[in-house]
Amino acid sequence: MSTTTTDTKRPAAAAPKTAAGKAADYLDQRTSVGVAVKEFARKIFPDHWSFMLGEFALYSFVVLLISGVFLALFFQPSMALVYYEGENPASMHGELMSIAFASTLDLSFEVRGGLLMRQIHHWAALVFMASIVTHMMRVFFTGAFRKPRELNWLVGMLLMILGLLAGFSGYSLPDDVLSGNGLRITDGVVKSIPIIGSYMSYFIFGGEFPGEHIIARLFTVHILLVPALILALIGLHLFLMVLHKHTQFPGGGRTDKNVVGYPLFPVYAAKMGGNFFLTFGVLALMGATMSINNVWNYGPYDPSPVGAGAQPDWYMLFLEGSLRLMPGQTEYVIAGYTLSLNVLIPAVIIPGLLFTFLFVYPFVEAKVTGDTREHHVLDRPRNVPVRTGLGVAFLTAFIILAVAGSNDLVATHFQMSLNAITWALRILFFVGPVIAFWITKRICLGLQRKDRELVLHGHESGRIVRFANGEYIEVHTPLDDQERWLRVNYDAYKPLEIAPATDARGVKRKGYKADKRWQRLSKFFFEDRVEPVTPSELAAAHSHGEHDSLGSVHEQHDALPAGASSTEQER
Amino acid sequence: MSENNNPTTPSTDVDAAHEAGVVAQADRFTDPGVPEHKPRLTDTDPQAAKRAERIVAALFGISALGAIGSLVAYFAFPPGGTAETRLSTLLFGLGMAVSLLGIGIAAVHWAKSLMSAHEYVDDRHPIESSPEVREVAITALNQGVADSGIARRGLLKGALVGAMALFPLTIAVPLISSVGGDWNVDKFRHTLWQRGTRLAYDPNGRLIRAADLTIGSVAHVIPDVPAEERLTHHWITEKAKAVVLLVRMNPDDIRSEQRPGGSYDGIVAYSKICTHVGCPVALYEQQTHHLLCPCHQSTFDIADGAKVVFGPAKRPLPQLPITVDDEGYLVAEDDFDQPIGPSYWERLK
Numbered sequence: 001m002s003t004t005t006t007d008t009k010r011p012a013a014a015a016p017k018t019a020a021g022k023a024a025d026y027l028d029q030r031t032s033v034g035v036a037v038k039e040f041a042r043k044i045f046p047d048h049w050s051f052m053l054g055e056f057a058l059y060s061f062v063v064l065l066i067s068g069v070f071l072a073l074f075f076q077p078s079m080a081l082v083y084y085e086g087e088n089p090a091s092m093h094g095e096l097m098s099i100a101f102a103s104t105l106d107l108s109f110e111v112r113g114g115l116l117m118r119q120i121h122h123w124a125a126l127v128f129m130a131s132i133v134t135h136m137m138r139v140f141f142t143g144a145f146r147k148p149r150e151l152n153w154l155v156g157m158l159l160m161i162l163g164l165l166a167g168f169s170g171y172s173l174p175d176d177v178l179s180g181n182g183l184r185i186t187d188g189v190v191k192s193i194p195i196i197g198s199y200m201s202y203f204i205f206g207g208e209f210p211g212e213h214i215i216a217r218l219f220t221v222h223i224l225l226v227p228a229l230i231l232a233l234i235g236l237h238l239f240l241m242v243l244h245k246h247t248q249f250p251g252g253g254r255t256d257k258n259v260v261g262y263p264l265f266p267v268y269a270a271k272m273g274g275n276f277f278l279t280f281g282v283l284a285l286m287g288a289t290m291s292i293n294n295v296w297n298y299g300p301y302d303p304s305p306v307g308a309g310a311q312p313d314w315y316m317l318f319l320e321g322s323l324r325l326m327p328g329q330t331e332y333v334i335a336g337y338t339l340s341l342n343v344l345i346p347a348v349i350i351p352g353l354l355f356t357f358l359f360v361y362p363f364v365e366a367k368v369t370g371d372t373r374e375h376h377v378l379d380r381p382r383n384v385p386v387r388t389g390l391g392v393a394f395l396t397a398f399i400i401l402a403v404a405g406s407n408d409l410v411a412t413h414f415q416m417s418l419n420a421i422t423w424a425l426r427i428l429f430f431v432g433p434v435i436a437f438w439i440t441k442r443i444c445l446g447l448q449r450k451d452r453e454l455v456l457h458g459h460e461s462g463r464i465v466r467f468a469n470g471e472y473i474e475v476h477t478p479l480d481d482q483e484r485w486l487r488v489n490y491d492a493y494k495p496l497e498i499a500p501a502t503d504a505r506g507v508k509r510k511g512y513k514a515d516k517r518w519q520r521l522s523k524f525f526f527e528d529r530v531e532p533v534t535p536s537e538l539a540a541a542h543s544h545g546e547h548d549s550l551g552s553v554h555e556q557h558d559a560l561p562a563g564a565s566s567t568e569q570e571r
Numbered sequence: 572m573s574e575n576n577n578p579t580t581p582s583t584d585v586d587a588a589h590e591a592g593v594v595a596q597a598d599r600f601t602d603p604g605v606p607e608h609k610p611r612l613t614d615t616d617p618q619a620a621k622r623a624e625r626i627v628a629a630l631f632g633i634s635a636l637g638a639i640g641s642l643v644a645y646f647a648f649p650p651g652g653t654a655e656t657r658l659s660t661l662l663f664g665l666g667m668a669v670s671l672l673g674i675g676i677a678a679v680h681w682a683k684s685l686m687s688a689h690e691y692v693d694d695r696h697p698i699e700s701s702p703e704v705r706e707v708a709i710t711a712l713n714q715g716v717a718d719s720g721i722a723r724r725g726l727l728k729g730a731l732v733g734a735m736a737l738f739p740l741t742i743a744v745p746l747i748s749s750v751g752g753d754w755n756v757d758k759f760r761h762t763l764w765q766r767g768t769r770l771a772y773d774p775n776g777r778l779i780r781a782a783d784l785t786i787g788s789v790a791h792v793i794p795d796v797p798a799e800e801r802l803t804h805h806w807i808t809e810k811a812k813a814v815v816l817l818v819r820m821n822p823d824d825i826r827s828e829q830r831p832g833g834s835y836d837g838i839v840a841y842s843k844i845c846t847h848v849g850c851p852v853a854l855y856e857q858q859t860h861h862l863l864c865p866c867h868q869s870t871f872d873i874a875d876g877a878k879v880v881f882g883p884a885k886r887p888l889p890q891l892p893i894t895v896d897d898e899g900y901l902v903a904e905d906d907f908d909q910p911i912g913p914s915y916w917e918r919l920k
Contacts, residue, residue, distance in 0.1 A: 044693040081804055089653050096802060109656050112645060116664045148698040181850055184811075185866060188848025188913035198756040198915045207752030208759070209811055209849075212804045245695055253605030259693045260605055267686050274678030281671030288664020291657070303811035304773050304791055304843065306851040308865040323848065323883060324867045331885035331914055340914040342883050343848055376695060408868065418868060419881055481603035488600050534598045 045268050046248035046261035050138045052275060057131035058234065059279035060124045064166075067121040068223065074107035074114060076100060077219035079175065079212045086110060089296045097300035100175040100215045104295055120287030125167050127283060129315040132160050136358075140391050142378035144247045145362040147371075152240040153362050155233055161355070162230050167313055169222035174293075175215050178310055180301030184209060185323070192343035210301065249378050250489055252482045256376045309408055318354075321404030322346035325426050350401075357394065368522040369493050382451075383490040385444035386525045392440040393433035400429050441528070448530035451487040455479060455533040456541040488532040496522040605690060613684045623684040627677045634673025641666025756917070759910045762794075762813040764891060769795035770840070770901040773814065776801065779901045784838060789855050790817040792840065794903070812911055814843040814851065815891050817901075818873050820860060827876040830908065833892035838901065840891040841877045844912040845869055847884035862888070886914070 016025045028034045045051075078099035084092050086102075088109040107114040136156060139145055145153040172179040187209040191197045206213035245259045254260050262268060298307065312320050323346045330341040365387065366372075381388040403410065404425045411418040458476035466472050479487070498515040502508055613620040644662035649655070700708070721728055770779045773791040776798060784790065792815040800806055822837035833839070841862070845852045850866035860874035869882030877888040889911050892904040910918055 042691075044691050079804060081802060088651060088656065098804075109650055112650060112659070113663055115650065115656055116660045116667070119660070120664075181866065184849045188850075191913050191915040192848075194916050196916075198759065198917065199751065199754065201915075202751035202754055202756060203747075206750060208808050211752070211808055244698065245693070251606070252603045253692065255602065257695050259695055260690055262688075263691060267682050270678045270682035270686060274675045274682065277671045277675030277678065279675075281668050281673075281675055284664055284668035284671055288661050288668060301807070302774070303807060304793070304814045304851055306853050306865055308854060310865065320867075326883045328847065328869065328879055328883045328885040333919060336919050337916050338914045338918045339916075340885075342885055343913065346883070347848075374698060408865070422868065422882075482606050485600060485603050489602070532599075535600055536598050 040242075041265045042263040043242075043245075044259050044261045044263060045246050046254075046259060048249050050142075051246065053131055053135035053138055055272060055275050056279055057128055057135055058238075059276045060128040060131060060283065061230065061234070062276065063124040063280050063283050064121060064128060065227070067117045067124065068227075070114075070117045071107065071121055072223055074103060074111050075173065075219075076103040077173065077216045079210075079215050092296050092299075095300065098175045098215070100173060101295065101300040104174040104176075108296075116284075116287050118287075119290070119292050120283050121170075122292045123286040123290070124283050125170060126313060126315075127279075127286075129160075129163050129167060129313075132156075132163055133315070136160065137391070137395070140361075141381040141388055142247070142249075143365075143375065143384060143387065144378055146375040147366065148244055148374050149240070149247075150362040150366070152237060152244070154359065155237045155240065157355070157359055159230060159233050159237065162226055162233065164315060166222060166226045166230065167315060169218045169226065171293075171313060172218050173215060173222060174295045175301050176295040177298040177301055177305055178293075178295075178307060180210065180303070181306055181310070182312060182316075183214065184303070185320075189323075189343055189347040192340035193348065194337075194339060194344075210303070245376070247376050247378050250380065250486060252485055254377055256374060259376070309412065311406060311409070314402070317405035318398050318401035319347060319351060319405075321401040321407070321425075322350050324407055325401070325404045325422060325429060327426070354394070354398070361390075364521070365525075367518055368496065368525050370496050370522075371493070379490065380486075382444040382447040383492075385441045385448070385528065388444050389437040389441035393437035396436035397429060397433045400425055400432050404429075445528060445530055452530065452533050455484055455487050456538060488534075490532055492529040492531045493526045494529070495519060495526045605692065608689055611684065611688055614688070620685065623680070627681045627685070630673050630677035630680065632673075634670045634677065637666050637669025637671075637673055639666075641670060756915075759812075759912075759915065759918075762906055762911065763796065763809050764794055764813060764815075764903045764906045766903065766905055767896070768903045769896070770815070770817065770893065770903065771795040779817070780899050781835060781838060781895045781901055782899055784817075784819040786819055786821055786837065787857050788819050789857075791815075791843070791853075792817045812844065815840045816843045816852065816855070816862065817893075818855065818860070820874065824860065824874050826874050827878075829876045829887060829890040830892045833890050833904070835894050835901065838893065839873060840893050840901075840903075841871070841873065841888040842891065842907060842911040844888075845884060846879075846886040846888060846911075847882070847913060849912045852888065 016022045024033070076099050080099050081096055082099055082102055084095050084097055084102050084105060086106055086109060087093055089105070092105055104118075108118055109115070139153065139156070168182075172183050187201050187205065190200045190204060193200060201209065204214070204217070205211040206217070246261075248254050248259060248261065251260075299305070311317065323343070326342050326346040328342045330345065331343075332339045332341065379387075404422070407418060407421045407425065410416065410421055458478040461475045461477045463475040464472055465475055496515075496519045498512075498519050499509060501512045613623050641663050644659070644666050648659040648662050650659045716722055721731075770792045771777060771794065772779060773793045776793070776795065778795060779790060779792065793810060794813050796806070817838060817840045819838045822834075825834060825837065825839065828834055828839065843851050843853070845864045845866070847864065847867055847869045850864050852862050852864045852869070852871065854863040854865055855861075855873070856863065860872060861880065862871040862873050862877070864870075864882070864884070867883050869884035870880045871877040871884075871888050872880050877890065879885060879887060889907040889909050891907060893901050894904050896902045
């Protein structure tokens with residue numbers, strides 16, 4: 001079929017009349033944009049405040065690009081030394097400094113709006129990382145990483161790591177004393193790596209620390225390499241998000257086979273577009289009112305001075321704290337070679353373990369549930385007590401390390417012994433996560449039992465009734481359909497069941513040991529569980545009569561199967 | 572109740588469970604369906620809708636005023652000294668924030684109060700492609716493999732892999748050979764200090780006379796080099812290894828030294844670079860003779876050979892042996908006897 005025939009076949013009525021229609025027609029004939037509009041214009045997105053956390057990350061990244069382009073037009077990544085000729089700030093006039101530092105001063109004091117852009121850029125970086133971390137918390141605690149989204153979780157992990165790299169490389173660019181000491185710490189950490197450490201240090205700095213290359217190298221990493229990778233991965237992240245369609249919180253009518261919410265056009269176009277302006281607006285407000293990283297107070301990089309009470313940006317605190325907590329005795333000399341475990345463990349191995357946990361968790365959970373279905377309805381965190389407990393334990397370890405990264409400020413603010421704080425945090429780093437896990441798991445199980453009780457007996461109404469025989473009861477109002485559904489609609493997984501060690505003919509089965517290990521892990525996850533109420537249980541509860549709710553005997557009896565399963569195997 | 576919930580076939584979807592023929596699933600509650608739509612005030616009251624419309628319009632108006640205000644501030648308040656720059660940043664930024672927040676709040680308010688609040692339900696389809704599609708895809712791949720002939724012509728496969736494996740070297744080799752400078756990591760072992768180098772104050776370069784130091788005084792020290800040499804970038808790299816902390820204490824307080832005889836009349840000099848990860852160790856406590864690294868709190872006892880008393884460092888700070896020359900100036904007797912700063916693999920080789 002030739003194009004002419006297509007054209008002649010067009011019904012006359014379809015010819016557009018309005019300007020917008022003509023433009024759309026022009027575009028569609030050249031791009032078949034109509035297909036995309038048909039597909040996406042009324043695409044349904046579910047609604048929840050926590051779904052905005054990822055949006056904040058995306059929008060602060062856009063703000064980073066906008067303010068970053070502005071800064072890149074004025075910043076000069078050179079370590080050549082000059083005398084600062086600018087009049088402002090007066091304390092820096094005539095000082096010898098690198099061109100990188102001088103151009104940072106210049107774009108802050110001579111370029112109109114430059115300081116605002118610098119401060120917006122720095123705040124946006126902090127908010128970017130904070131949004132990524134809280135977004136990951138939402139995804140983790142609601143189980144949004146389950147099939148089919150495991151790969152997108154990995155993409156998100158890579159984005160988080162790239163965000164750390166972007167922040168670190170940008171922080172060091174002004175070539176000031178504070179960031180210079182940060183680079184020196186990096187150099188020390190790199191040197192601790194066995195065998196290749198010294199060479200890696202030369203690789204990074206182009207020779208001995210600090211050399212004359214590092215700022216230019218970090219600049220390329222910061223404005224080309226890392227942002228290009230972040231952009232590409234954001235593209236992949238969003239593509240997968242659209243492909244999978246967004247997850248939704250549980251509720252009436254929401255299943256793994258549908259998505260309930262509002263259309264992209266116009267509701268989400270307005271909400272998401274508005275959210276971008278809100279994010280940008282708040283960052284502008286922060287940049288306008290809160291000064292950050294006043295490098296002229298620190299001065300240009302000089303290897304000798306150092307400030308007390310210096311803190312890295314918040315997302316680096318955990319690494320700093322990890323370095324601070326490690327006792328120094330763990331440096332060993334083996335056959336004449338030095339193995340600095342006092343640096344290697346806190347700066348390489350601990351973060352490696354933390355990230356590995358996040359990378360593998362979705363796959364471990366899939367294995368211990370034995371569940372291969374797609375999940376699009378989110379979990380309420382209480383309904384997966386061990387996952388929630390592990391997440392809180394992870395956060396506890398992260399926060400303890402971050403506090404350790406500020407142990408000197410804690411000591412000076414609260415007039416405490418620095419050594420005592422360090423020792424307390426050393427112990428807490430091991431004990432804290434275990435306690436946090438146990439408490440969280442108990443709270444989750446408690447909340448699940450509360451759900452059961454509410455479903456079986458309803459809400460307390462506050463209405464006290466006296467019967468003719470003198471008995472007092474409080475009337476309980478039964479749950480409506482929607483609320484009951486929210487509280488009963490979940491799966492309580494059981495530990496895996498595996499095939500026996502030997503088959504029917506008594507031959508040893510291959511892979512039995514591995515299966516056994518997975519079963520043990522599965523038991524750790526699911527042997528304590530609270531099952532959702534079933535209709536027959538509810539009917540049984542009701543058959544006891546409407547005023548049973550006071551009788552703790554009934555309640556105990558009803559809750560027994562769930563309670564018993566968790567107490568008899570208390571771990 | 573627990574048998575109702577077989578973990579291998581649990582499902583939140585009651586229909587799906589029925590389809591799968593799991594009888595036990597029957598004892599589960601049924602989905603009550605999407606909750607009934609509750610109209611908002613703006614859906615039922617035209618007055619309220621009109622009010623919402625006016626609020627949205629006013630918010631857009633405030634945004635426009637903010638944008639104009641920020642431009643006024645931009646031209647009326649140029650940056651200058653620290654105070655002027657702060658004011659310029661504050662006013663320009665506030666205008667910008669108002670213009671952005673105005674748009675944002677207006678758009679969200681519009682969506683929440685005036686746009687349709689009816690929830691829609693879309694179907695999801697399994698992410699995996701259908702068996703038919705898979706079959707076509709596999710056929711296409713097989714066809715492609717057959718067409719390319721790679722399965723039959725083993726020579727081609729080997730040649731392709733070989734060429735692809737070698738070509739990255741053309742980029743990697745020049746990159747790696749240049750990126751590390753001269754790769755001479757032995758430079759870690761030497762500093763500018765040598766026998767007879769005079770000690771000078773950091774940063775002005777004034778020489779230090781032993782007699783000028785009172786007991787309890789501390790000095791940040793650099794090697795004495797010609798002033799013009801200190802203006803080069805090479806100096807910063809050398810200084811990063813050579814900085815020294817000098818303390819004069821009562822000679823009786825010195826319990827031990829790393830290099831016996833390295834002190835002079837109670838004056839001791841130790842490398843200022845922490846043996847942990849290389850921060851300058853700069854906080855000296857006169858009473859205890861403890862030296863604290865502000866980065867990670869490694870604490871060294873200067874009176875006891877700079878041994879570690881707390882924190883993540885393992886080794887003491889290397890000592891710089893000093894004496895005085897004929898004119899009474901402090902001079903180094905030798906370079907450090909070990910690499911300064913953080914440990915590395917071949918440090919002792």
